[in-house]
Structures are given as C-alpha cells and as structure tokens.
Amino acid sequence: MAEVVKPRPASTILLLRDAEARREIEVFMMVRHYEIDFNSGALVFPGGSVDKGDDEIIANSALYSGGEGMEVGELSFRIAAIRETFEESGILLARPKGSKALVDASHAGEIEAAHRAALSDGKTSFLKVLAENDLLLALDELVPYAHWITPEGMPKRFDTWFFLAAAPPDQLGAHDGKESTDSIWVSPREALEGGETGRFKLPFPTTRNLIKLGKQDSVKSALDDSRGKDIVTVTPVMTKTATGRVLRIPLEAGYDGDVFEVGAAG
Numbered sequence: 001m002a003e004v005v006k007p008r009p010a011s012t013i014l015l016l017r018d019a020e021a022r023r024e025i026e027v028f029m030m031v032r033h034y035e036i037d038f039n040s041g042a043l044v045f046p047g048g049s050v051d052k053g054d055d056e057i058i059a060n061s062a063l064y065s066g067g068e069g070m071e072v073g074e075l076s077f078r079i080a081a082i083r084e085t086f087e088e089s090g091i092l093l094a095r096p097k098g099s100k101a102l103v104d105a106s107h108a109g110e111i112e113a114a115h116r117a118a119l120s121d122g123k124t125s126f127l128k129v130l131a132e133n134d135l136l137l138a139l140d141e142l143v144p145y146a147h148w149i150t151p152e153g154m155p156k157r158f159d160t161w162f163f164l165a166a167a168p169p170d171q172l173g174a175h176d177g178k179e180s181t182d183s184i185w186v187s188p189r190e191a192l193e194g195g196e197t198g199r200f201k202l203p204f205p206t207t208r209n210l211i212k213l214g215k216q217d218s219v220k221s222a223l224d225d226s227r228g229k230d231i232v233t234v235t236p237v238m239t240k241t242a243t244g245r246v247l248r249i250p251l252e253a254g255y256d257g258d259v260f261e262v263g264a265a266g
Helices: 052-058 072-089 105-120 126-132 188-197 204-213 219-226
Strands: 008-018 025-032 047-049 094-096 135-138 143-149 158-166 180-186 237-240 244-248 259-264
Touching (some): 008 072, 025 204, 047 072, 143 204
Antiparallel strands (some): 244 259
8 A cells, every 4th residue: 555645734825916907806826837846837826835944933933923822833834935935926925123014115125136046045044034134024914715735645745725915015026937937917817717728727726716716806805705714624535437537625615616527537
C-alpha cells in the first residue's frame, strides 16, 4: 500500500479591488511558470508554503497586529499568506508602527525594490524586512475564505487556507518573472470565461473559488459576506464513472454542489 503523503501547510490571498465603471470586483492573479512542478502554467492567486521563518515572527508579537487570541497555527497561515503575497506580487499588507493605515504605495514600492528579490532568493528574512522598516503585519486585514487539502494519492499535497483581503490603495502588484510569468487584475467572470475558452488554465479549487467570489459585486460585500462564517474543509475525492472522472466535495462547503465532472472517460 502506497504511503500517504502528508500535506504541507500553505496559504494564499485573494486580493480584491472594485472594478472601475462596473459593478464587479477584480482579483489579482498570476500565471505560474511552465517549469514549476505544481500547477505549471496555471492562473492562480499568490501564495505558498508556511516556513520556519514564519514561526520566528510569531515569537515576536511586536511584528504583527490583529493576532490577538489566535492559536499558533492560525498565526502561521496568516503570516505566510502575507509574506508569500509580498514575494510573489510585491503587494504588502502591513502598517508602519504607530499607524492604523496600511503602508502607502510609495513606501511599499521602496520596500519592494530594496528587499523583494533578496527575500525570494533566501538572502534575507521577512522578519528582518519588517524589523528594519518598522512595520507590523496587518493580520486583521485577512478574512478566512476557504480551506482545501489536496486529495490523497497525489505526489505533492497542500493544506491550504484561502483568505480574502482588500488590496492596499494604489499597490498594483507585479509577477516576479521566476515562479510566475504574468499577472493580471481580472474579474471572476473574465477569469472563468478565459478558463472555458482556453485562454487560462484554471485548477479546480481556483475555479470553484472564482465562481463563489463572482456572486459578490463589491469588495465590501465579499468581505462582509465571509466574515464570521464557518469554513468547511474540502478534501476532494476522485471517482471514476462510466462517463469519466468526477470530484466529490462536501455540499456544505458552499460551492453549489458536491459532485463535479472533471474529465471524460479515457
């Protein structure tokens, strides 16, 4: 019997902004590099694995705000989400010490220019970036949205928390050119249409979360709708039928169904 691979803790953020001149929201997404061994070439939200540096930040509560009453596990997912989003997009969800406002776009740009590449290359730590720039991670800006675990039997598995967050004003974001080769602000509707036409390659969890997100017409409504909601963990189960392959997920997870066709019979 094959050994079950333990899922690796990971986080991702759906960064949202209101679309100009139409009642839709837009979300920041990136195209994964075709040589990446997980979701290569796919259109995804910024994010990645929790690492030991995130635990070092947890130990120093002077480096984050909004984490009161949270357990270590929840803190690590939130810190990883903000760090990975900064590494992958340059967008920084943090506040200058003593301020209630998020770091402005100009200052965020300076921090990105000085530290983003070194951080991505492992030449500096996120803890160091925060300390040197007198920043507090804005953990309270993240609203839990979904929790997906890669199915058993896959060679690479992730235990991923999805968070919603309003994008900081005027922080536009850009892909790093390494792990991702393109980036775009796109409405859920446009992303899903692109998935249908072949313009975009959309992983199953991404598709379901875009459909769910597309029911909201503003950033405020999306955040308000998700605050305080119970999150149902989704671990898809693949089943082969006479007509093809289907994925089963919990109906109560809120994805408009529990059985989804994902491929024709081979």
